[in-house]
Amino acid sequence: MKQKKELLQTDLLIIGGGAAGCIAAIGAKEEVNLDVLVLEKAEISRSGDAGGGNDHLLAHLNTGEAWDTDQAMAEYYTRVSQGLIDIRVANRLHISRIREIVDKLESFGIEMRDPKTGQYIRTKSFGQPGPFFINYKGKRIKPILAKEVKKRGVKVLNRINVTNLLTDGKDVVGAMGFNVRSGTFHIVKSKTTLLATGDAIRLWPSSSGLAFNTWMSPYNNGAGHAMAFRAGAELANMEITVNTLVPKGFSAAGLNAFVGMGAYFLNSRGERYMQKYHPMGEGAPRYLLTLGTYRETLEGRGPCYVDCRHLPKEAMHHLTTHLLPVDKDTFITFCKQKGLNLKKDVMEIEISETQSAGIAGSVSGIVIDEEGKTTVDRLYAAGACTVPSFGLSGALAIGYSVGIEAAKAASNIRASGSHSDEEVEKEFQSVYAALNRKEGFSYQRFENKLRQIMGEYVGDIKTEKGLEIGLQKLGELERRVDDVKADNYHELMRVTEFKDLLLIGKLIAIAALERKESRMGLSHMRGDYPNQDDAHFHGSMILKKNGGRISVTFRPAPGP
Structure with missing residues (x-):
């Protein structure tokens, strides 16, 4: 096969069309009238960790409650990351922007409130001081974001697998990659480049034996981390990975849904065990939920289970209708195939495959400063590939903030640099x-x-x-x-x-x-x-x- 080469020029190049990449493009176009190009190896309407939908968004809303403030969120940020995140970066790029992001999502037509009451449904989990998670109708969050991107005149090239950054020997001046359908090799010259490529998944075995059955998106392969490293950028704490609790033999998001609605964790003796490991019990930080489950199994009190049998009828309906099927379409199908009725049965759980993922509390990824710049000139980053990241909330708020900063920088650069x-x-x-x-x-x-x-x-x-x-x-x-x-x-x-x-x-x-x-x-x-x-x-x-x-x-x- 013979492949052709194609040279493209843009002001701001965004690599990755997940939630962070999409909102970065929106922020850039709202800040400066410049050319923005998004390269996505799949299709931006359904790519990234939020591609299948999302049911909860971490947000404080400054309602007046002591737990619902910028300061309380910053304290939570510091606590769950054990102080390894630069809170100045988090404050400027994420925490100060959250309320604006919630309003923006609503303006896009995403249903963030309970239609019956007009209020936000908020739940508490993972060591939060209050109910930070907004339960919302987010099944179509990615198609909606993709529509907003295109509405603003952003150029999008889907099916482009970016393989490396383009440099002038020092600064990043673009990127290179190929179309996964036609094979065309694309060389893109840019004034600034923003990496928004998500997590690093598929590095460890999944208990199902299926490489693509993972808790987060299996198509995120750490490309941004790898490209940034090869270009000379700093990465932090790559050794501190993450995992979660999933149904036995089936990696699926859903832990927050169970914990937020008040489910219990039981060992083989029928005992609620998490109180031994943290005073908040099942409401403890995620890493302690997995550690507690690990210790129960190691010490002979496994297997462990999630128990929803005590939940009120309305809570069970919300869990099985509005939460579990959103992040994972097949969650309820899995339960039916296993003959599990969450109203009557306990569900066996296990620790998921390990991942390098940008969840709340994650401290690994590309190092960025208060403007989203990496340690390489003209290279920016946002989302699950960065420190900080903090889940979808961080992807959206940091993505929007960094998109603005990268656009402002591009507007002050006359031309992209030379390349070899x-x-x-x-x-x-x-x-x-x-x-x-x-x-x-x-x-x-x-x-x-x-x-x-x-x-x-x-x-x-x-x-x-x-x-x-x-x-x-x-x-x-x-x-x-x-x-x-x-x-x-x-x-x-x-x-x-x-x-x-x-x-x-x-x-x-x-x-x-x-x-x-x-x-x-x-x-x-x-x-x-x-x-x-x-x-x-x-x-x-x-x-x-x-x-x-x-x-x-x-x-x-x-x-x-």
Whole structure:
């Protein structure tokens, strides 16, 4: 197959058309009249973690209650992140913007209030001081955002798998990638570039055995993290991962729905066990819910269950009609196929696959400042790939804020920088090598091996020796990258995803080896260093490309 090259120019390039990318484009166009281009490897109306819909939005509304203020949200932010997030960045990009985002979503036609009462339905979970989560009708949030993007004249190119950033040797001046249907290679020159590529999923095995049955979107492969790192940007705390509680054998979002409506967690003895691990019981932070469940199982009191049998009729109806089927269309179908009636039966739960995801409390990702800038000039980032991120609420508020900042910066730059034709040709040859290879192995075989290594050596309980073996095996896998073969452009996309995942896995293992403590439950548990050590490790592990090496340094947590 012969591929053609196409050169494009824009003022602001946004890579990723999920919630953060869409709202960033909206913010940019509302701030400055400039050209904005969004590149999305799927289709922006249903891409990203919110692609299937969303039923809850973290928000404080400044109603006058002590828990419902900017300050209370900032204190919650600091507590669940254990102070590892720079609260100045969170305040400027996220916390100060939340109320505006809620109003904006309503202006777009998203039903945020209960139509019967005209009030917000708000629930409390995950260690919140009050009911921060707005339950809303968000099944069509992505199609609605996509419509608003197009209404503002933003150019969107769907089915473009971006493989690398374009630089002038120092600054980022655009990006490169290919159309997963036609194979056309796109070189995009831009004045500023904004990464909004989401989480890093598919790195660890799912208990269902299905690579794409994951809690968050399985199509988010850490591309932004990988591209930013290769361009010289700093990443923070990649070793501190996340997981959640899911139905046994079926990874699905829904924990917040259960906890917010008042469900109980029971061990095999029928005991509610979370009170042993946190005074808020089932309302504890997510990482303690998974840790408590892990300990119950480890100490012989498993399996564990979620119990909704005590819920009032109205609460059960809200849970099974307006919450569980929104984030995961097939949740209720799963229950029916299993013969589970949540009104009468307890549902067995387990700890999900590990992910590097941008949930509330997550502290890993691309480092950004109070304007959303990374540590590389002209490169911005927002959403689940950044620190901070904070779930959909952060994706929307930070995305909107950073879109504005990146647009303002672009308006003050006369032209995109120069680039090397040699750099473009090198990327072109690298991208299509797997497609031109006559012999080799499928991406599935390599991805499965990657997940096996991560599960066995960079899994829930890590040790120095295990991490060293894991890094050795990841290195062996890296040396065999030229054995991966693709038969079509869709498979070629999967090959490039695998390469990014492999890099992310390596970065996670390197940082985990350096953090000689345990922190945030299963998020980072070292079997050989089982205790949290604030005296030496209350801060961030910073990863950065240093020539051909990966450097890792410790940065103390920012002050208040």
